[in-house]
Amino acid sequence: MINRTTILGQYKGTFQQPDIFGYYGHFGGAYIPEMLHPNVEELKEQYLKIMYDEGFQTAFRDLLKDYVGRPSPLYHAKRLSEKHNSTIFLKREDLNHTGAHKINNTIGQILLARRLGKHRIIAETGAGQHGVATATVCALMNMQCLVYMGEKDIERQAPNVARMKMLGATVVPATSGSKTLKDATNEAIRDWINNPVDTHYIIGSVVGPHPYPDMVARFQSIISEEIRWQLKEKTGSELPDYVIACVGGGSNAAGTFYHYLEEFSVKLVAVEAAGHGVKTGMSAATTQLGKPGVLHGSKSLVMQTEDGQVVEPHSISAGLDYPGIGPLHAHLYETGRGIFLSATDKEALDAAFELTRLEGIIPALESAHAIAGLNQLKLTPKDTVVICLSGRGDKDMATYMKVMEG
Amino acid sequence: MSRIQQLFKQKQNNVLNIYCTAGYPTLNSTIEVMEALQANGADLIELGIPYSDPLADGPVIQESGGVALQNGMTIKILISQLQQMRKTIHVPVILMGYVNPVLQYGFEKFCKDVAAAGIDGLILPDVPMREFETEYGAITKKYGLDFIFLVTPETSEERIRKIDKLSTGFIYAVSSSSTTGKDKNFNDVEVYLERLKAMNLDNPLLVGFGIKDKATFQSACNYANGAIIGSAYIKALQQNNDVKQATKKFLEEVLQ
Numbered sequence: 001m002i003n004r005t006t007i008l009g010q011y012k013g014t015f016q017q018p019d020i021f022g023y024y025g026h027f028g029g030a031y032i033p034e035m036l037h038p039n040v041e042e043l044k045e046q047y048l049k050i051m052y053d054e055g056f057q058t059a060f061r062d063l064l065k066d067y068v069g070r071p072s073p074l075y076h077a078k079r080l081s082e083k084h085n086s087t088i089f090l091k092r093e094d095l096n097h098t099g100a101h102k103i104n105n106t107i108g109q110i111l112l113a114r115r116l117g118k119h120r121i122i123a124e125t126g127a128g129q130h131g132v133a134t135a136t137v138c139a140l141m142n143m144q145c146l147v148y149m150g151e152k153d154i155e156r157q158a159p160n161v162a163r164m165k166m167l168g169a170t171v172v173p174a175t176s177g178s179k180t181l182k183d184a185t186n187e188a189i190r191d192w193i194n195n196p197v198d199t200h201y202i203i204g205s206v207v208g209p210h211p212y213p214d215m216v217a218r219f220q221s222i223i224s225e226e227i228r229w230q231l232k233e234k235t236g237s238e239l240p241d242y243v244i245a246c247v248g249g250g251s252n253a254a255g256t257f258y259h260y261l262e263e264f265s266v267k268l269v270a271v272e273a274a275g276h277g278v279k280t281g282m283s284a285a286t287t288q289l290g291k292p293g294v295l296h297g298s299k300s301l302v303m304q305t306e307d308g309q310v311v312e313p314h315s316i317s318a319g320l321d322y323p324g325i326g327p328l329h330a331h332l333y334e335t336g337r338g339i340f341l342s343a344t345d346k347e348a349l350d351a352a353f354e355l356t357r358l359e360g361i362i363p364a365l366e367s368a369h370a371i372a373g374l375n376q377l378k379l380t381p382k383d384t385v386v387i388c389l390s391g392r393g394d395k396d397m398a399t400y401m402k403v404m405e406g
Numbered sequence: 407m408s409r410i411q412q413l414f415k416q417k418q419n420n421v422l423n424i425y426c427t428a429g430y431p432t433l434n435s436t437i438e439v440m441e442a443l444q445a446n447g448a449d450l451i452e453l454g455i456p457y458s459d460p461l462a463d464g465p466v467i468q469e470s471g472g473v474a475l476q477n478g479m480t481i482k483i484l485i486s487q488l489q490q491m492r493k494t495i496h497v498p499v500i501l502m503g504y505v506n507p508v509l510q511y512g513f514e515k516f517c518k519d520v521a522a523a524g525i526d527g528l529i530l531p532d533v534p535m536r537e538f539e540t541e542y543g544a545i546t547k548k549y550g551l552d553f554i555f556l557v558t559p560e561t562s563e564e565r566i567r568k569i570d571k572l573s574t575g576f577i578y579a580v581s582s583s584s585t586t587g588k589d590k591n592f593n594d595v596e597v598y599l600e601r602l603k604a605m606n607l608d609n610p611l612l613v614g615f616g617i618k619d620k621a622t623f624q625s626a627c628n629y630a631n632g633a634i635i636g637s638a639y640i641k642a643l644q645q646n647n648d649v650k651q652a653t654k655k656f657l658e659e660v661l662q
């Protein structure tokens with residue numbers, strides 16, 4: 001423990017916010033064409049001023065409380081704890097309005113967009129969770145909303161497409177490249193290039209050019225802000241031994257880790273999607289398979305060919321099916337501050353059924369990866385563990401039904 | 407003095423730069439396309455390195471890049487094709503691409519190898535200015551490669567002045583804030599080009615994005631040293647399998 005803390009000591013202060021150029025260690029920055037420079041520069045100049053303005057904070061906190069339903073409960077999962085021989089708490093982001101943590105960020109960004117004087121909102125989405133969360137706040141704020149979604153994902157995620165449309169959003173199929181999340185993100189960025197003045201791009205994860213990774217992490221940091229006081233109420237200490245979250249781009253993990261990033265006694269566990277298995281060629285475990293590179297405006301770890309072409313990942317969970325990872329997480333990985341595990345599609349499915357039967361909670365497939373991480377840790381009865389249950393499983397019922405039908 | 411600088415010393419007006427995608431329409435057509443461009447009056451060639459995620463490009467160039475990747479184009483293959491380039495190609499040639507494949511190849515190794523093959527300059531639109539100043543600029547300079555930055559109607563005067571200091575070769579004036587291949591009302595652009603012209607920059611100016619025919623080329627040339635045509639030429643190649651014929655017809659129409 002002393003050893004680990006000493007080694008990490010040299011990185012103190014590098015986790016909670018990037019340097020002024022947007023770097024966490026070697027990762028981050030703003031690798032964008034000149035056409036995006038004014039938009040990103042405006043955001044960089046304004047985001048902290050706006051976010052920490054008292055009026056903004058009041059509006060943000062009020063909506064989180066009365067509209068999203070925060071604070072989300074920190075639930076002591078007794079039967080899960082028994083099974084894993086430790087004390088496990090679930091941070092219930094699945095109980096938020098729209099069913100996942102994504103709305104914390106979209107509420108924040110739509111308020112910010114209004115203060116920047118923008119009228120038109122664009123977003124990318126994979127499974128549709130971020131798209132729904134964006135369409136929801138656009139309906140709430142009466143703003144025009146375009147959601148870019150891969151053509152393949154539109155076919156796979158019909159219920160979320162319908163929700164977005166019912167909320168008044170236009171769902172635009174991304175037909176370029178592999179027609180999935182990566183390409184939806186490219187299309188959203190291209191839209192932003194073509195509409196530089198009136199449009200704000202609500203990125204759904206801690207990816208993209210600086211200041212997006214930092215801004216999204218700050219909006220999601222409400223998760224660990226609450227965990228600290230909730231855990232103190234329940235155990236007498238704000239600090240657990242382990243904090244576990246799933247990671248695709250990494251927004252729920254960033255929010256769950258945020259107020260523990262500089263508390264080196266707390267082990268931060270990120271669980272990536274191994275897909276069929278890390279070495280099968282059908283995986284989304286970016287820290288295991290990626291190399292440093294540039295994707296969607298920042299330098300991070302990227303799954304790519306030897307020639308530097310970005311490859312299509314695989315995960316049963318659409319929310320983790322992304323060939324990159326936020327620069328903060330790449331830094332956590334490189335410095336050893338984070339423990340990076342991976343769970344296969346099957347392990348995640350097993351964990352989803354285990355949690356459902358033990359606690360009566362059907363998790364999103366993404367969050368099931370975090371639960372699956374429990375099996376890979378050597379837990380003892382003395383350990384307190386907090387797991388971010390980032391979303392609920394309604395959207396994944398088709399997949400779960402297939403499993404039950406055998 | 408670089409080949410690009412020599413060109414602008416000899417020719418200050420109506421400089422025509424044509425974009426083509428390496429490995430398109432077929433893997434081994436790269437040199438053939440460049441020869442056809444040179445033979446029919448292109449003053450400068452911008453050769454695109456295909457990439458899986460070309461953020462700044464519109465559908466036409468994206469699609470040509472996708473075809474080139476399917477054809478098997480890689481940076482390694484491109485560099486091997488370029489070894490013979492200077493036997494027949496005498497106009498300046500610039501490589502345009504995105505930074506990720508270049509980083510995987512190795513930024514310095516890339517500069518060294520393409521410079522040795524006779525490439526004159528680079529356009530890497532997602533290399534940030536700060537990283538260019540602190541890291542990459544010294545390397546491009548070491549291998550004698552010109553580095554071309556973009557400016558847009560939204561770029562501030564202060565930033566344009568800084569870009570002018572950092573650029574060598576020429577400055578690429580994006581005629582509107584858009585991805586490549588978009589039709590825009592050219593009149594809206596004239597105010598901005600007038601402003602750029604009045605700044606009396608050290609570097610020559612070429613206007614790109616939205617230039618597609620004789621009329622738009624001529625309008626751009628009223629304000630700048632020349633212009634860049636990309637998507638419209640790729641479309642011409644899409645519509646006619648005969649590279650020589652398609653190129654001849656296309657350039658005749660632009661330059662007649």
